[in-house]
Amino acid sequence: MLRRFTQVDVFAAGRPYTGNALAVVIDGDGLSTEEMQRFARWTNLSETTFLLPPTTGEADYRVRIFTPDTELPFAGHPTLGSCHAWLEAGGEPRKEGEVVQECGAGLVRVDATDAGLAFQAPPLLRSGPVDEEFLGRIVASLGITRDDVVDAEWADNGPGWVGLLLKDAEAVLALRPGTVPHDIGVVGPHPEGSPCAFEVRAFFPLQGATVEDPVTGSLNASLAQWLLRTGRAKAPYVAAQGTAIGREGRVHVSAGDGGAVWVGGDVITCVTGHVEL
Numbered sequence: 329m330l331r332r333f334t335q336v337d338v339f340a341a342g343r344p345y346t347g348n349a350l351a352v353v354i355d356g357d358g359l360s361t362e363e364m365q366r367f368a369r370w371t372n373l374s375e376t377t378f379l380l381p382p383t384t385g386e387a388d389y390r391v392r393i394f395t396p397d398t399e400l401p402f403a404g405h406p407t408l409g410s411c412h413a414w415l416e417a418g419g420e421p422r423k424e425g426e427v428v429q430e431c432g433a434g435l436v437r438v439d440a441t442d443a444g445l446a447f448q449a450p451p452l453l454r455s456g457p458v459d460e461e462f463l464g465r466i467v468a469s470l471g472i473t474r475d476d477v478v479d480a481e482w483a484d485n486g487p488g489w490v491g492l493l494l495k496d497a498e499a500v501l502a503l504r505p506g507t508v509p510h511d512i513g514v515v516g517p518h519p520e521g522s523p524c525a526f527e528v529r530a531f532f533p534l535q536g537a538t539v540e541d542p543v544t545g546s547l548n549a550s551l552a553q554w555l556l557r558t559g560r561a562k563a564p565y566v567a568a569q570g571t572a573i574g575r576e577g578r579v580h581v582s583a584g585d586g587g588a589v590w591v592g593g594d595v596i597t598c599v600t601g602h603v604e605l
Contacts, residue, residue, distance in 0.1 A: 330604055331353050331355040331602060331603055331604075331605050332354035332417060333352070333353055333354065333599075333600070333603040334354065334416070334417075334597055334599060334600045335349060335350065335352070335597075335599035335600075336350050336352065336595050336596060336597050336598060337594075337596045337598050338405040338406075338409040339405060339543040339569070339578060339579055339593035339594065339595075340577075340595070341577065342578075344596045345598070346575055346576040346577065347543050347596075348374065348544070348570070348575070348577060349373050349542075350375055350405055350406055350409035351368075351371045351373050351376040352379065352410055352413040353367070353379065353605065354379050354414070359378060359605060364392060364394055364399075367605060369396045375393055375395055376393075377392065377393050377394070377406045377410045378392045378394075379410060379417075380392065382430045383430065384430060384435070387428045388419065388421045388422055388428050390431070391406070391407070391410045391431050393406045393432070396534075397534070400432065400486060401431060401432030401433040401486045402433035402487075402546060403486065404447065404545015404547070404591060405545040407429060407438065407447045407545060408444075408595050411445055412595035415427070425439065425440065426439055427439075433485070433486050436450060441582070443582075443594075444594045444595060445593075445595055446592025446593075447590070447591055448584070448588050448589070448590055449485065449549035449553055449588070449589040450485050450486070450549070452484060452550060452553060453484045453485060454482040454488075455483065455484070457480070457481060457482075458480045458482060458490055463477070463490075465509050466490060466492070466508065466509060468506075469506050469509055469512075470492075470505045470506075470508070470512070471503065471505060471506060472494075476499065477492055477493070478493040478494060478495055479558075480492050480493070481554055483550035483553070483554055487546050488510065488511050489511050489546070489547050490510055490513070491514075491551050492512065492514045492515070493515055493560070496516045496518070496519075497519075497526065497527035497568075500514050500515065500516040500527045500529055501527060501571060503529060505538050506538065507533065507536070507537065508538045510532075511532040511533075513528065513530050513551055514529045514530075514531075515528050515551050515555070515567075523566065524566045524567060524568040525561065525565035526551075526567045527571065528544070528548060528551065528567050528568070528569040528579070529572060530547050530569070540573055542570040542575045543570050543575065543579065545593075548567055548579040549589060552567075552581045552591065553589050556583065556589065561581075563581055564580065566579065577593075579591060579593050580592045
């Protein structure tokens with residue numbers, strides 16, 4: 329059957345094709361997991377999402393998130409892109425000004441802000457120090473030494489990120505990774521007074537190779553929780569991502585009540601139509 333479809337650019341720098349693309353099948357009900365995975369493999373984007381009716385009265389819609397080879401319980405740019413697509417398709421939230429998304433990680437709140445849609449960062453599933461032997465493998469895969477790493481922590485809110493802090497943004501942009509052993513997020517500060525406070529890069533292994541994600545909401549959310557908790561960042565701030573691969577992603581981080589961290593940015597619709605699934 330024909331299903332409504334849209335492709336959006338998330339965390340764009342005010343214009344399309346500068347952020348991270350997301351494919352959204354708006355009418356996802358009735359598709360099997362295998363059918364969803366097959367379509368996500370075909371789109372060959374970092375993530376493809378499918379919108380479904382919620383299973384709880386607290387949520388406005390449910391989303392399933394797929395990479396080309398697996399399903400994720402939560403991811404940041406699919407959360408914002410899916411919410412944008414749902415609203416554009418005529419979705420009406422139960423509570424004015426606030427959308428509640430149901431996903432594999434639970435309920436995620438999405439609000440409209442001056443910087444675009446923003447999601448409330450979910451609690452970390454894993455935090456704390458990284459085993460030195462494992463960290464050594466990660467460092468070697470990035471082509472740097474242990475002394476180049478200012479700090480490292482688990483920053484896992486679903487995808488499994490390990491976060492590395494380098495001395496500055498230049499060190500982050502200079503990375504030329506080999507084959508990474510895990511999903512890795514690297515962050516370094518820009519000079520004070522720069523338009524962006526941090527430079528972020530995200531690497532993950534895929535079919536024996538290393539892939540760099542253009543702009544990563546889940547990683548920026550967990551890095552923000554880490555950097556704010558340790559006093560290395562002050563909210564609000566803007567992080568740049570995708571610079572090394574020709575993108576201009578901009579991620580806006582702010583702090584809310586009770587220590588909540590909010591992550592947002594522009595979402596722009598680039599393609600609309602139907603797919604046969």
